[in-house]
Each structure stands twice: as structure tokens, then as C-alpha cells.
């Protein structure tokens with residue numbers, strides 16, 4: 007090595023090595039290797055794609071779901087904005103402006119039937135919110151209806167959709183409209199079409215049939231008048247919501263529909279805003295006369311009191327806790343699910359422990375780990391002798407025994423678990439036998455199912471092959487001469503086993519333990535069937551949140567923690583035992 | 592060989608039989624007795640039962656019939672770990688999860704020896720096989736020859752009086768093999784241990800042993816010191832198995848005194864020494880070592896029978912000449928002559944006459 011360096015320095019200019027065609031050797035090598043790599047990549051591409059799509063993507067989605075929380079901001083965008091200035095720890099309900107924003111946010115949400123989803127989501131954090139949202143959604147119309155009646159009395163045309171359309175339409179208000187269109191799309195969980203999906207739609211249009219027009223491309227046949235927006239901002243905003251919804255959701259024509267009650271409420275609010283009357287008096291567009299008529303009857307149209315309206319609908323809108331919950335969960339990302347997973351919760355003052363009676367997850371995690379360890383341990387104890395016999399029996403008998411070991415693999419998991427139910431239950435085979443033998447009194451039958459014991463027994467049985475097979479394959483490679491050598495050196499049977507044979511089987515035990523432990527930590531069906539309440543695992547809770555409570559965020563957070571625990575243990579195992587010491591075959 | 596039950600023998604096999612499957616006997620009627628300090632080699636073709644004998648002695652197989660005694664005590668009454676027999680296995684069987692030093696210290700640990708004493712003995716044993724610096728290595732980090740030496744050291748470290756070695760040099764190259772043969776012999780002599788050594792390499796057997804037991808078909812064909820085995824084989828298996836050998840087949844014509852006359856199948860008549868033949872008319876196979884054949888008339892005895900031979904091939908091998916002849920219809924008749932100035936170099940096609948001393952030509956059994 008040193009000689010070579012000396013040589014090149016001695017010659018002065020080392021210069022790069024050249025390949026036969028004159029290109030630097032390094033570059034030709036890189037090119038040759040690149041071709042190989044690309045070919046290899048192409049070869050594994052189908053599998054890679056399959057794994058990515060079916061495995062990595064769902065896990066990534068799960069990780070994302072565990073922190074994702076945009077439903078509050080999407081459903082109540084203006085409310086969230088207004089709430090920012092409210093101090094949740096002040097002990098006072100939010101200001102009128104918040105209730106006002108909530109009214110309009112909730113109105114369109116209720117029309118789109120999205121408010122119940124938000125209610126469900128917030129209900130995970132604060133019970134009662136779900137019904138609060140549902141009942142409120144039904145009663146939002148009343149406020150506007152009163153104004154509508156009053157206006158109708160002043161002038162018939164206020165009850166006419168076409169009149170409203172004429173009043174609101176004009177030029178220059180595109181920006182207002184588009185912002186409301188975007189809000190609506192967020193509300194129903196749609197984002198504008200990306201370049202990629204537009205490109206895909208072009209291709210799809212050529213070969214199959216065109217995509218439906220994107221929501222952002224649909225012509226609403228309505229442009230708010232900038233003048234009206236300047237004069238009656240809340241009304242134009244509410245009317246824009248109405249227009250967007252009428253076209254995009256119902257597929258109707260804006261001019262032919264009567265506006266929402268919310269538009270009347272907004273109108274009343276605008277009328278009572280300072281300066282509006284002056285603006286109306288100097289206004290000269292469509293509906294000038296009707297507007298002037300209204301300004302003369304202002305006394306009949308008091309400003310709406312949104313807060314009182316909400317409190318009348320449901321007094322829970324005056325509960326600070328509900329507002330705190332909305333505020334805490336208004337950011338687009340939250341650590342709430344994770345905190346929840348470890349029995350903590352967010353409060354306006356910061357992170358705090360959950361009340362005693364709500365702490366279940368840490369206990370479940372601990373129980374899952376503990377029981378998985380016990381199951382792994384009993385698998386080792388039961389599997390080791392079997393693997394040993396398998397490895398030392400003549401081939402024909404070993405094959406027969408192997409079939410017995412593998413038999414559980416060929417039987418449905420459900421059948422095996424149910425069989426254990428029959429075996430272990432109080433009127434079951436084992437109890438019957440014990441009673442018959444007189445070992446247990448008839449009135450005193452053992453409880454062996456629907457508890458930890460049942461889960462451990464059934465899962466040990468089910469996971470045993472995963473322990474036996476790696477142990478067997480390792481033991482098979484240990485020649486019997488080692489034991490003989492140990493004995494010839496003066497070791498007793500036990501010493502020979504313990505000092506010579508056992509250490510060589512540790513890689514097999516390690517492999518089996520990793521398999522069994524990781525499988526059992528995420529096991530679901532067996533604990534569900536035989537676990538009762540004390541024998542269930544964290545995975546049962548995850549399944550519950552996925553299929554019953556539909557709290558996918560919490561399920562995702564629990565799953566992510568489980569994944570983290572497994573990776574952590576794997577890492578620890580690698581540090582302590584060394585992963586190259588694991589032999590699966 | 593029924594009278595091997597010499598009193599004072601260290602290891603004794605008495606009428607031992609062994610069958611694995613209950614149908615065939617792998618070891619048939621084995622009788623063997625060796626005194627303390629002897630280096631005995633079991634030599635035989637593959638499958639002749641050598642390992643089986645060793646395993647019975649070490650206690651890993653039990654004899655189906657007969658008795659094996661160690662120092663006068665029947666071995667069936669002593670469990671393997673109490674026999675104090677050192678063993679070097681065919682594949683060394685060094686414990687892969689222990690270092691070299693731990694391997695060596697294992698037999699001392701199970702004997703509950705103190706740490707200081709243990710370390711001292713391990714070091715001494717390692718030095719003995721010139722592996723003193725390798726105590727910290729794992730067996731997998733050693734070459735075949737080094738592993739072999741460690742296996743030897745491990746068999747010796749607990750001062751066993753009897754050491755069994757099952758083809759310990761089987762996996763080594765020729766040079767290392769020869770070196771290790773010498774080494775093993777030296778160590779065995781220095782320690783005065785009794786060694787039972789198994790091999791199917793006859794050179795190894797001849798160079799190392801005090802006595803060699805030639806195995807075939809589950810029986811000891813001959814048990815003798817190396818020189819006797821080579822020069823006076825008791826039957827045609829031993830004659831053929833040990834060293835190079837020319838055979839001619841024929842019928843005994845006449846036996847008188849220490850010689851007999853054999854008429855070969857081609858009609859030629861030769862002198863031989865009767866070993867396995869008792870009466871005229873018996874078929875026999877005569878065996879002559881290549882280096883005992885003479886073609887120089889001057890060196891032949893007066894009146895000795897000679898045979899006509901045609902030279903087929905002449906090979907110059909440096910120290911010797913090796914010539915292939917056709918003799919009495921046998922194309923594979925080899926003679927070896929020392930390369931000396933006065934020795935004539937034969938040419939293919941040349942017709943010569945060959946002969947030998949009657950005592951060098953042994954008339955053995957015909958099968």
C-alpha cells in the first residue's frame with residue numbers, strides 16, 4: 007500500500023487510470039455498475055411496488071392519522087380563527103364574535119351534514135359534544151326565519167330568490183366567492199385537483215371516459231358584486247356559501263333558489279353594523295328601493311344576538327369545557343391521540359394525567375408486554391424438549407412428529423381457539439375430569455377461561471410452532487459429537503447439556519422468541535375470544551377503536567406506540583444478543 | 592488370537608460383538624489386549640468397524656455381546672464421564688461457542704479444579720502443541736491443523752491415561768499430516784500415555800504405531816508391529832492392504848520343510864514360503880513385494896526357480912526405478928529397484944528373467 011503511494015508521488019503526476027476506450031476507469035466502472043443496479047431494480051420492481059402499496063403506505067397512513075387533526079379547522083374555519091384570541095384559562099365564555107363565526111360555519115356544515123362528524127371527533131375528548139352539535143344543527147334555522155318574516159312584511163320581494171340574486175350579483179367579488187368555494191371543499195374533505203391527477207384525467211379521458219369536472223372548475227353562474235360586498239359583507243359571505251352549496255352540492259341554479267335563513271341573519275347583522283345605513287343611502291344598484299325601505303324599518307330588525315341564540319338552543323354552549331376542547335383541538339396536527347394512548351390529556355394549562363377511572367392504556371400496554379413475555383417463556387419451556395426430540399429422532403419418526411407440530415398450522419385459528427374454550431370452560435372437559443377425579447369439588451370448578459390464564463394457554467398452543475421450528479432447525483445443525491466430546495472430557499449429562507449443547511441452541515431460542523413475542527404482542531383474535539376482560543391485549547382495544555368507536559386517530563396512535571415498542575425491543579435485542587446470532591434455518 | 596487375555600493388560604476386548612440393526616454384525620468377535628503405554632493403531636478400509644470399536648471403548652455405544660475391560664474393570668459399570676478417556680474426534684468437536692482456552696479448561700472445570708491450577712495446565716497443554724498464543728481465539732478462527740492440535744491438547748490436558756483418536760489427521764494436507772504424525776507420536780511417547788489411534792492411511796499406521804490392528808469386515812485380520820505386518824502378512828487381505836504387492840495365483844504342488852512349490856495357473860513353477868497353506872492341491876495366492884524381486888542372475892540363489900517376464904513400462908522415480916512387467920499372464924507385476932550405478936535400466940519390450948528368495952514369496956489363502 008505505502009509502496010504504491012510512494013511510487014505515484016515519485017512519478018509526479020498520478021493521473022486517473024483510464025479504461026481501454028480512454029474514459030476514466032472510475033467512470034466506466036460506475037457506469038457498468040449502474041446498469042447492473044438498474045437491471046436489479048427493474049427485476050425487483052413489481053415486488054417493491056407491491057410492498058410499498060400494500061405495506062409501507064398503510065403504515066405511513068397510520069402514522070399520519072395518529073397526529074392528523076384537520077377536521078376542526080376544516081369544519082369551523084372562521085370559528086377557529088376567532089377562538090385564537092380567546093384565553094381558555096380565563097374562565098369566561100368566548101366573545102360574541104366567536105358565536106357569530108360559529109353560527110355561519112355551523113350553518114353550512116349542517117347543510118352539508120358534516121357537523122355530526124366533527125361532533126363525533128370532539129366527543130372522543132369531551133363527552134356530550136356530539137349531541138350538542140347534532141341538536142344545534144337542527145335548530146340553526148329559527149334565527150333567520152324571524153328576520154325573513156319581518157322582511158317579507160316590509161317588502162314581498164325579500165322572499166324572492168331572484169330578487170336576492172339580482173341584489174347580490176355584480177362584478178368584482180370573485181375573490182370572496184372563491185374563498186368560500188375553497189372552504190366548502192375543505193369542509194367536505196376535497197382538495198383541488200393536483201397536476202398529477204389532472205394529467206391522469208386527460209389519459210383517462212382518452213382511453214375510457216372523462217373525469218367529472220373538478221369542483222373548483224364548475225361554473226357557479228354567480229359573481230358577487232363588489233359593491234354589495236362592501237356594503238353588506240356578512241350577507242354576501244353567507245350568500246356565497248349558499249351559492250357554492252346550491253351549485254356544487256345540489257346541482258341547482260343559484261338564481262332560482264331561495265336563500266338560506268343564514269343569509270337573513272347575516273343581513274340583519276349587516277344592517278345594524280355602523281355605517282351600513284349611510285352606505286345604503288348612497289347606493290344606486292339593483293334593489294335600491296327595497297333596501298331603503300328596510301332602513302326605514304330598522305327598529306323591527308334588531309341585531310341578532312348569536313350567543314343568546316346558541317345558549318337558547320343548548321345551554322351547553324355556555325360550558326367552558328366544550329370551548330376549551332374545540333380550541334385545544336383546533337390545530338391541524340395534534341399530540342392528543344398519543345397523550346390519550348398513555349393516559350394523559352391536554353388541558354388549557356398543559357398536559358395532565360387522566361382521571362384515575364379513565365386510565366386504561368398504560369395498564370393494557372403493561373399487560374400486553376407481560377403476557378407476551380409469559381407466553382414466550384412457556385413456548386420456550388414447552389418447545390425446547392420437542393425441538394430436541396425432533397432433531398434427535400431418526401428421520402421417519404421425526405417427520406411424523408413434525409406433522410403433529412405443524413398440525414395447528416393447518417387448522418383454522420378460530421377452530422383452535424374455540425376448542426380451547428370448550429376445554430377450559432367451567433363445564434368443560436378439564437373441569438369435568440378434575441371433578442370426576444375428585445380433585446376439585448363440583449361447586450368449586452376452576453375458572454380457566456375469559457381471564458389471563460385462558461389467553462396464555464390458548465396463545466402458547468397457537469404460537470408454539472413458531473418457537474419449535476427455528477429451535478429445531480438450529481438443533482439439527484449441532485452434531486451429536488459435541489455432547490460426546492463433552493462427556494468424554496468428564497462432563498455429566500447435565501453439564502454437557504448446559505455448558506455445551508444449550509449455548510449452541512441460543513440462536514434458535516432467540517429467533518423463536520422474537521417471532522413469538524412480536525406475534526403475540528399484536529395478537530387479537532385469541533384474546534378477544536378467550537380473554538374476557540382481564541386477558542385482553544392492547545390490540546383488542548385498537549380493534550375496538552377501528553371498528554366500534556371509529557376513533558381511528560387513537561387506534562393509529564396506539565398502533566404506532568406498539569410499533570415503536572417492537573422496534574425498541576428489537577433494537578435492544580440486537581444490542582444484547584446480536585441479530586446475526588439469530589438463526590431461522 | 593484367543594490367547595490375548597494377558598493379565599496386566601490395560602485395555603481388553605474379549606469376544607466383543609456389535610450390531611446396530613440386529614441383522615448384521617458390524618464387529619464380529621473382537622479380541623484385543625493392549626498394555627499401558629502402547630500406541631496401537633486400528634487400520635482398515637472404510638466401514639470396517641474401527642469407529643464403532645472406539646465408540647464402544649469410550650462408552651458411547653454398548654457392545655451387543657462380550658466384555659470390554661479397562662484396567663481390569665468391566666467398562667459397562669463405568670459411565671462415560673468417569674472413564675477418564677481422552678478422545679480426539681474425527682471432526683475435532685471443538686466447542687464453537689468457547690475460546691480455545693475455555694475448550695481446554697472445560698475438562699478441568701468439570702473436575703472442579705481451582706482456577707490458578709486450571710490456567711497453568713491449560714497453558715502447559717497449549718505450549719505442548721505449540722499453540723500457546725492462541726488461547727483467546729475461537730475454533731472457527733483456526734486453521735485445520737491448529738484445530739487438530741487444540742483437539743489433541745484438550746484430550747491430553749486432564750491427564751488421561753488412555754487417549755483415543757479417530758482419524759484425527761483425516762482433513763489435513765500431506766505435509767501438515769506428516770508433521771502432526773510426528774508431533775503426536777512425540778507427545779505420546781513423552782507423556783507415556785496409551786493411545787488407540789484409528790486411521791485408514793497405512794503409512795500413518797506404519798510410521799506411528801507400536802502395533803497395528805488391521806481391520807476388515809468386523810474382524811482383526813492381523814495384529815502385529817509394523818515391520819512384521821509389512822514383511823510377514825498373515826493373509827492375502829493384509830498383504831494387499833499394506834504396501835504394494837504382487838500376487839500370482841496357483842496350486843500348491845508340494846510342501847517340504849520351510850518352503851513349498853507352487854504351480855501357477857499358466858503352468859510355471861515357483862518357490863514360496865507356505866503361510867496359509869497346509870497341504871498339496873490347495874489353491875493359493877502368492878504374494879511378493881516389488882522390492883524383493885530380482886532380475887540380476889548373479890543375485891539369485893543357486894537352483895532357484897525363475898520366471899520369464901516382458902518389460903511393459905519403465906518409470907524413473909529418482910530414488911527408485913519402477914518397472915511394470917508381464918509375468919505369467921499378469922500385466923500389473925511391479926518391480927522396484929534402487930537407483931544405483933550398477934543397476935541396469937530396462938527398456939519396454941525387453942525380455943528378462945526374474946526370481947526371488949523363497950522366504951520373500953508368501954503362499955497365502957486364495958481369497
Ligand SMILES: Nc1ncnc2c1ncn2[C@@H]1O[C@H](COP(=O)(O)OP(=O)(O)OP(=O)(O)O)[C@@H](O)[C@H]1O
Pocket residue numbers: 611612617635636637638639640641642643644791
Ligand atoms: N449409528 C449407526 N447406526 C447404524 N449403522 C452404523 C452406525 N454407525 C456405523 N454404522 C455402520 O457400521 C459399520 C462400521 O462403521 P464404522 O463407523 O465403525 O466404520 P469405520 O471403520 O470407522 O469407517 P471409516 O473409516 O469410514 O470411518 C458401517 O457399515 C456403518 O454403516
Ligand SMILES: [Mg+2]
Pocket residue numbers: 641642643681757
Ligand atoms: Mg470412522
